[in-house]
Amino acid sequence: MRRCKFMNAIRRFLLTAPLLSAANAAWAHHSFAMFDQTRRATLQGTVKLLEWTNPHVWLWVDGSDGKGGTATYGFETNAPAELSRFFGWSKAS
Numbered sequence: 001m002r003r004c005k006f007m008n009a010i011r012r013f014l015l016t017a018p019l020l021s022a023a024n025a026a027w028a029h030h031s032f033a034m035f036d037q038t039r040r041a042t043l044q045g046t047v048k049l050l051e052w053t054n055p056h057v058w059l060w061v062d063g064s065d066g067k068g069g070t071a072t073y074g075f076e077t078n079a080p081a082e083l084s085r086f087f088g089w090s091k092a093s
Contacts, residue, residue, distance in 0.1 A: 043073060052080050052091040 045063025057077045065071035083089035 045073070048072060050091070050093070055079055057083060 043061060043063045045061040047059065048062045049058075049060040051058040051060070057080055059075040059077060061073050061075070062070050063073055077083060078086075080091075
């Protein structure tokens, strides 16, 4: 009886460990560590393209490069489902 409980505990651990490590990897994928969240920037320009694709929507804007020319800036946002559900965006936005 004792051996059976021990084997069940090992089996549960072996089934749970990969799920926990996958969740950890997913959290790391959505990290904001590479961004300086204390700094604000403003860009005025013309929307060049909206890529309504999974896993993240991309917004491309043509704006000033600060030297009298034009540069294209890319902004990565949330998934299309999140933008639709929480912010009311659509592909036509």
